Amino acid sequence: MFYSEPVSRLVLADLNPAQHRASTYGEGPLLVIAGAGTGKTKTLAARVAYLIDRGVPPERILLLTFSRRAAQEMLTRAGQLVGRGQASKVWGGTFHAVANRLLRVHGHAVGLPPNFTVLDQSDAADLMNLLRTELGLAETSRRFPKKDTLAAIYSRTVNTNVKLSQVLEVAFPWCADDIEGMRGIFQGYVKRKREQAVLDYDDLLLFWKALLHAPTISDLIAGSFDHVLVDEYQDTNALQADVLVAMRRSIGNITVVGDDAQAIYSFRAATVRNILAFPQQFPGAEIVKLEQNYRSIAPVLAVANAVMSEAHQQYDKELRSRRTGEQRPRLVTCLDETQQAQVVCDRVIQHLEQGIALNRQAVLFRTGHHSDLLEVELTRRNIPFVKYGGLKFIEAAHVKDMLAFLRILENPADDLAWFRVLQLLDGMGPRHAQTVLDQLRGQQGLGEDRPNSPLERFLVERVDAPPAAAEQLDELRHALRDARALGPGQRVERLRHFYDPIFERVYDNAGVRVRDLEQLEQLAGTYATTREFLTDLTLDPPSSTSDLAGSPLLEEDYLILSTIHSAKGCEWDVVHVIHAADGNIPSDMATGNAEEIDEERRLFYVALTRAKDWLHVYFPLRYYHRRRGRSDAHSYAQLTRFISPRVKGLFDLEAVYDEQHSPESTASVSAPVTVDALLNELWAD
DNA sequence: AATATCCGTATTTTT
DNA sequence: TACGGATATT
Numbered sequence: 001m002f003y004s005e006p007v008s009r010l011v012l013a014d015l016n017p018a019q020h021r022a023s024t025y026g027e028g029p030l031l032v033i034a035g036a037g038t039g040k041t042k043t044l045a046a047r048v049a050y051l052i053d054r055g056v057p058p059e060r061i062l063l064l065t066f067s068r069r070a071a072q073e074m075l076t077r078a079g080q081l082v083g084r085g086q087a088s089k090v091w092g093g094t095f096h097a098v099a100n101r102l103l104r105v106h107g108h109a110v111g112l113p114p115n116f117t118v119l120d121q122s123d124a125a126d127l128m129n130l131l132r133t134e135l136g137l138a139e140t141s142r143r144f145p146k147k148d149t150l151a152a153i154y155s156r157t158v159n160t161n162v163k164l165s166q167v168l169e170v171a172f173p174w175c176a177d178d179i180e181g182m183r184g185i186f187q188g189y190v191k192r193k194r195e196q197a198v199l200d201y202d203d204l205l206l207f208w209k210a211l212l213h214a215p216t217i218s219d220l221i222a223g224s225f226d227h228v229l230v231d232e233y234q235d236t237n238a239l240q241a242d243v244l245v246a247m248r249r250s251i252g253n254i255t256v257v258g259d260d261a262q263a264i265y266s267f268r269a270a271t272v273r274n275i276l277a278f279p280q281q282f283p284g285a286e287i288v289k290l291e292q293n294y295r296s297i298a299p300v301l302a303v304a305n306a307v308m309s310e311a312h313q314q315y316d317k318e319l320r321s322r323r324t325g326e327q328r329p330r331l332v333t334c335l336d337e338t339q340q341a342q343v344v345c346d347r348v349i350q351h352l353e354q355g356i357a358l359n360r361q362a363v364l365f366r367t368g369h370h371s372d373l374l375e376v377e378l379t380r381r382n383i384p385f386v387k388y389g390g391l392k393f394i395e396a397a398h399v400k401d402m403l404a405f406l407r408i409l410e411n412p413a414d415d416l417a418w419f420r421v422l423q424l425l426d427g428m429g430p431r432h433a434q435t436v437l438d439q440l441r442g443q444q445g446l447g448e449d450r451p452n453s454p455l456e457r458f459l460v461e462r463v464d465a466p467p468a469a470a471e472q473l474d475e476l477r478h479a480l481r482d483a484r485a486l487g488p489g490q491r492v493e494r495l496r497h498f499y500d501p502i503f504e505r506v507y508d509n510a511g512v513r514v515r516d517l518e519q520l521e522q523l524a525g526t527y528a529t530t531r532e533f534l535t536d537l538t539l540d541p542p543s544s545t546s547d548l549a550g551s552p553l554l555e556e557d558y559l560i561l562s563t564i565h566s567a568k569g570c571e572w573d574v575v576h577v578i579h580a581a582d583g584n585i586p587s588d589m590a591t592g593n594a595e596e597i598d599e600e601r602r603l604f605y606v607a608l609t610r611a612k613d614w615l616h617v618y619f620p621l622r623y624y625h626r627r628r629g630r631s632d633a634h635s636y637a638q639l640t641r642f643i644s645p646r647v648k649g650l651f652d653l654e655a656v657y658d659e660q661h662s663p664e665s666t667a668s669v670s671a672p673v674t675v676d677a678l679l680n681e682l683w684a685d
Numbered sequence: 686a687a688t689a690t691c692c693g694t695a696t697t698t699t700t
Numbered sequence: 701t702a703c704g705g706a707t708a709t710t
Contacts (some may be wrong), residue, residue, distance in 0.1 A: 067700085097700050121699075146703085173699070201700055267698060367697050387697080397701075427710080429689045466689095466710080565698045587698055603698080690708070696701080 014044060015039075022288040023047040023256070029248075029282035031275070032257040035319045036609035037295025037571065038306070040257055041070075044231060045077035048257060051227055052082045053464060057598025058089035062247075067342060068232060068540045070092055070569055090224070093129055095240050097539045099162070099204035102211060102221060102281040111209045112197070115531065117411040119200045119539045122395060125151040127416055131188045137181045145175050145182070154186055157203040157268035161236040173395035191455075196413045205239045217356075223249050230653045232568070233258030235276050245281060250537075254282060261315045264565060264603045266600045291317055295571050297325030299650070300615045306609040306647045312598050319609075329608075329615035330641065331580075331651035336622040341377040343656050344576050347616060348383065351574050358384065361574040362560035364567050366587055370562050370579045384556060386502070389563030389592070394541040398503055398513050402520055403534065405495045410482055410530050412455035415441070424502050425476070427468035430464040436463050472502075489535045494523065549559040564607045575611035576620045577604075581637035606643045617651070 009168045015023060019039055020030045023046035034040035052058050064069040071092035075642040079087035079206075091098065091603070102584035104114050119127065129147035139142045145153070152173065157167045164183070168176045175479055193199065199207065212218050228247055230236065233256035260272045293301055305318050334340040365371055367390060378385050393399060401424060407417035415437055417422055422433035440454035440463070451457050459481050483491045496517060503517070504510040527533040543566060559574065579585065585607075586600030608615060619639050643651075673678045 094700060148702095168688090204700090265699075270700075371698075392699090395701085427689070431688060468710085543699095563698065589699055686710100688708100688710080690706105692704100692706085694703090696703105 004587050008347050015043070018045070018288055018290050018292070019043045022255075022290070023050050025286055028252050029278070030255040030257065031278045031285050031287045032290065033259060033275075033287065034290040034319070035259055035293065035317055036251060036259050036262060036606070037293040038290035038319070039292075039294055040231075040259075041074055041077065041569070042289065044229060044255075044257055045074045047079065047229065047526045048074065048087065049080040049081035050077070051089075052086050054598070055551065056088050056226050059091065060224065061090045062098070062225045062228045063090055063092040063227070064095055064098065064230045064231040065092065066094065066235065066568065067543075069543075070484070074231070083591045086248065093271065094206075094539065095236075095243070096201055096204045096352070096446055099208040100535055100539055102205055103199075104205065106217050106221065107207065110207055112199075112207060115411050116197045116199050117407050117414050117417075118204070118535055119198050119386070119416070120394070120538045121151065121201070121398075121542075123416055124155075124200045126420075127192060128154070128185060130416075130419070131185045135181070135184050137185070144178055146171075149175065150185060152180065152573040155185075155191065155202055156198075158206065159239045160271075161238050161242070168283070170569055188392060191464070192415070196415055196494065198414055198416070202239070205243060209243050210244060211238065212243065218246070222249060222251070224269050226251065226682045227253045229253070230254070230256040231258075233278070234260050234263040234272050235268075235270040236274050237269040237271060238274070238620060239269075241281065248282070251575035252284075261297060261567070261602060262605060262606050264568070264599060268597055272486065289317065291319060293319040294323065295612050296321060296609060296614055296615075297323045297327070300608070300611050300613075301651045303329050303615070303647060304411055304605055306650055307601065307642050308605050310647075311601050312594050312643060323612075327614065328650065328652045329611075329617065331648065331653050332351055332616055332618045333639075333655045334618060335657055336577075337620045339656060340618050340620045341374040344578060344616075344618065345377050345383060347576065348574075351614065356573050358557045359558040359571055361573040361576070362562055362567065362570070362610065363576045363578060364562055364564050364610065365578050366585050366603070368563060370584065374578065375561070378559065384558040385561050386558050387561040388543050389566030391516070392541050392543065394515065394537060396513070396516060397571075398507060399516055399520060401503070402492065402495065402517060403537065404500060404528050405480070405483070405499070406488075406491065408455060408535060409480065409491070412453045418454065421476070424499075425465070425469040425472045427466035432466055432469075436465060455484075466644055468492060473630045487525075488527045488530045489521060491530060492517075492521040492524045522533050563581065564603050567610055568606060571610055571612055573612050574614040574616070575607070576616045576618065580617045580619045580640045581623075581641065582606075582640050583637065585642065601642050604640065 014037075019042065021044050022030065025047075032040070032043065034043065048061060048063060051061060061072055063074065065074065071094075075087045075090055077092070081595050086617060093101075100118065103116075107114060107116070125147040130152040132144065132147060132150065145203050151163075153167060155171055156171060157164050160167065162187070165179060168179060168553060192349075193203065200219070211221055226246070228244065230244065235258070244254065256275070256278060258275050260275050263270065265270045279287065287470055296304070301319055301321040308315060309318075332343060334343055344363060348358070363371065363374065365413045371387065375385070375387070396404075397410055401420065404417040404420040408421060411417075417442070418437055419433050423430065423434055430437075437454075439461075440457050442457070451460065463473070475498055479495055483494045486494060500514075503513070507513055524533050528535070562570075572580050579657075582588075585604050586597055591594040591601050619637070621636055623635055623637055640647075
């Protein structure tokens with residue numbers, strides 16, 4: 001095979017034999033099993049560079065990653081090897097983003113208009129709820145599954161390609177009796193989406209797959225790529241695997257990279273079967289294993305390996321560290337959450353003074369709100385931080401309001417957006433909003449000279465509404481009419497003229513939230529079209545506050561706070577894992593069966609393996625129930641079951657019961673509590 | 686009588 | 701933040 005020697009040597013100089021073999025593999029299917037910290041990103045980036053170097057046109061390479069950030073990082077690294085201009089031509093992004101890109105162009109072949117809007121998770125749930133109410137399932141005396149559950153069931157059914165009855169039996173047994181009602185809702189849900197030209201996340205994949213089964217388009221799309229590379233393959237689902245198989249029907253060049261020990265997205269219907277069955281699905285696949293860990297020092301890796309060795313399902317690899325270092329991970333037992341927050345802050349500062357910048361340190365936790373108290377303490381001490389995961393910017397009600405205006409303008413058939421906007425008006429509840437919508441949708445007037453689009457109708461026709469809303473209705477009319485003629489940035493500005501007064505009345509802390517609207521306006525200004533702005537925001541929402549703030553914050557040093565899920569693929573010199581108590585890790589929402597618990601174990605493993613040099617695991621003994629201020633009701637926690645006595649032996653143990661760290665406790669209260677805590681520790685093992 | 690709004694309580698992870 | 705139930709408003 002021809003390729004230019006000098007560049008290749010540069011590309012490969014820094015790779016170990018396994019990494020080298022993976023990145024220079026020729027034609028055909030390739031499976032790379034890459035353990036945590038084994039240089040997966042480097043290898044994949046090198047492979048992209050190698051392919052380009054070997055003469056594959058970059059625009060004929062498709063790189064599917066878990067987030068856009070991941071794609072960017074890989075392409076930046078590839079760019080360092082073969083030049084930025086070349087690497088930037090590679091098709092990179094998530095399955096969903098790539099599907100969107102393809103469907104905007106080729107969607108007509110499967111009956112989609114180019115101006116479809118994309119529903120995010122909560123939009124989808126809202127639509128479910130609408131149907132749930134309409135079909136009278138909300139009022140039945142027996143409790144019918146809630147909107148989020150309905151959305152989850154629907155999504156799992158679609159993504160696993162398994163019959164609803166079976167999905168219910170396996171994953172939602174407590175809902176099995178409601179299958180009839182669900183069928184009705186799901187049918188209506190699909191119908192509504194088609195009528196309104198809206199797609200949910202799952203539709204993006206489904207229609208991509210449909211494109212690949214449409215006669216001529218199929219060859220066009222599959223044929224426009226010479227190589228397909230997929231990162232984090234352990235977290236893809238059956239539908240995504242179907243898409244890949246269809247993409248590579250005739251050209252077998254596919255590379256997938258993943259680690260079955262890091263599969264943490266089964267709640268999204270991801271299945272490790274994809275990785276395990278890859279050699280069967282793509283016969284003749286070469287398999288390369290990366291097992292040399294370059295990230296963590298040996299004592300850190302020892303803990304991680306020990307945690308995994310106790311898993312139900314065994315993994316046939318054990319990572320070997322290439323880095324020496326003596327300090328063992330620390331297991332820090334704290335009195336309660338308050339003290340935990342203080343100790344974490346203390347440690348962070350200690351490391352900072354020792355020369356490790358804040359952004360080389362991260363605090364990881366199972367769920368978004370686990371960092372609440374810590375955030376308060378960090379703020380109090382003026383330690384800057386950025387939080388990833390948890391509640392996102394885009395989920396905030398006021399942001400959704402503003403996006404709903406934009407969606408109406410982009411796709412007037414989008415009833416969900418209308419529904420939301422109309423209810424912002426005084427005296428307009430669900431009922432009136434529905435009435436107005438019915439008028440706007442009306443009879444699709446054949447031969448009448450009524451305009452067809454609900455937006456046109458709204459702009460020129462009078463609608464029945466409660467008197468209190470009449471004036472605002474007029475203002476809305478004007479706002480939409482004006483905004484229609486403007487670009488994204490000015491559009492938001494004009495709509496804010498209408499929305500800001502309502503917003504200030506509806507939300508009590510409007511002062512803080514107005515910043516978000518300003519940022520939204522600024523961000524919109526950077527886009528050429530509202531369509532791009534909207535889809536980018538739903539398919540790749542800003543994952544942290546800093547993503548939005550832009551450059552000013554980037555210069556500064558700040559601590560990273562992240563859910564473990566969002567920490568996937570990242571690494572830090574110092575990692576603090578907080579709330580290592582049973583019920584938090586594993587979450588008691590996920591201890592139903594052995595498989596769920598195994599996934600929680602892998603999650604803990606992912607958290608531990610993010611650390612390079614220092615690993616601190618914190619365990620607060622005492623948990624308060626509900627009201628923190630008044631009531632003293634609390635209970636004692638157990639250390640996470642994943643730190644067994646054997647694993648515990650690999651930690652340096654520390655107990656922090658220092659009274660000065662616990663301001664709210666007086667000596668008389670805390671002394672017996674401390675004794676109890678110590679006693680409780682004795683039963684813990 | 687119908688519907689909007691208010692209030693207290695409970696919250697997993699994300700494309 | 702979202703739900704259910706109680707209360708307020710038209």
